[in-house]
Amino acid sequence: MEEKDLGNDLAKVLITEEQIQAKIRELAEQIDADYAGKDLLLVAVLKGAVMVMADLSRALRSHVSLDFMAVSSYGSGTKSSGVVRILKDLDTDISGKHVLIVEDIVDSGLTLSWLIDNLRTRQPASLEVCAIMRKPEAVKTEIDVRYIGFDIPNEFVVGYGLDYSEKYRNLPFVGTLAPHVYSN
Numbered sequence: 001m002e003e004k005d006l007g008n009d010l011a012k013v014l015i016t017e018e019q020i021q022a023k024i025r026e027l028a029e030q031i032d033a034d035y036a037g038k039d040l041l042l043v044a045v046l047k048g049a050v051m052v053m054a055d056l057s058r059a060l061r062s063h064v065s066l067d068f069m070a071v072s073s074y075g076s077g078t079k080s081s082g083v084v085r086i087l088k089d090l091d092t093d094i095s096g097k098h099v100l101i102v103e104d105i106v107d108s109g110l111t112l113s114w115l116i117d118n119l120r121t122r123q124p125a126s127l128e129v130c131a132i133m134r135k136p137e138a139v140k141t142e143i144d145v146r147y148i149g150f151d152i153p154n155e156f157v158v159g160y161g162l163d164y165s166e167k168y169r170n171l172p173f174v175g176t177l178a179p180h181v182y183s184n
């Protein structure tokens with residue numbers, strides 16, 4: 001197996017592990033306060049959001065339930081199209097529940113916007129979004145991300161759940177890839 005010390009593959013680290021974990025604690029405090037006395041269901045879309053889901057849910061002090069969806073987005077390579085197919089639906093009926101979508105990154109926001117529309121038809125008591133990262137494109141969309149971790153530049157990043165060809169998801173930090181990785 002290749003070593004996890006992938007230093008050679010990264011051009012730079014954008015967000016360190018310490019910065020991520022500090023931000024997770026900050027977001028968890030806000031979420032704990034906002035949902036005090038309410039039952040909260042965290043919903044994450046596989047696979048990019050698993051790290052945020054794992055860390056955020058453990059940083060929360062209140063009881064929460066977790067559920068996952070898997071979707072496939074028809075698009076050309078790295079761009080999503082907004083046309084989405086559900087590969088695995090939620091196990092839970094979310095009607096009347098307070099739902100918080102936990103996201104890795106919002107870029108075009110197309111997938112998220114589809115997800116919000118889809119979940120809204122199931123009549124949750126409330127529906128909000130927490131995303132650990134947001135790119136500049138996302139700011140142009142109508143999507144209201146209630147809890148946001150970091151605004152990052154318009155670069156392709158990996159780590160903390162985000163992949164390039166299914167690699168780098170297990171890096172505890174976020175960075176950009178060195179050019180030689182793409183030319184392999």
Ligand code: 5GP
Nearest residue numbers: 048080106107108109110111156157162163
């Ligand atoms: P959007 O629909 O907002 O354009 O992006 C949807 C998904 O594309 C994100 O949840 C994420 O999985 C992936 N994505 C967007 N930007 C990046 C990026 O910079 N790096 C990686 N690895 N994936 C990204």
Ligand code: MG
Nearest residue numbers: 045048104105
């Ligand atoms: Mg995602």
Ligand code: MG
Nearest residue numbers: 048162163164
């Ligand atoms: Mg990906």
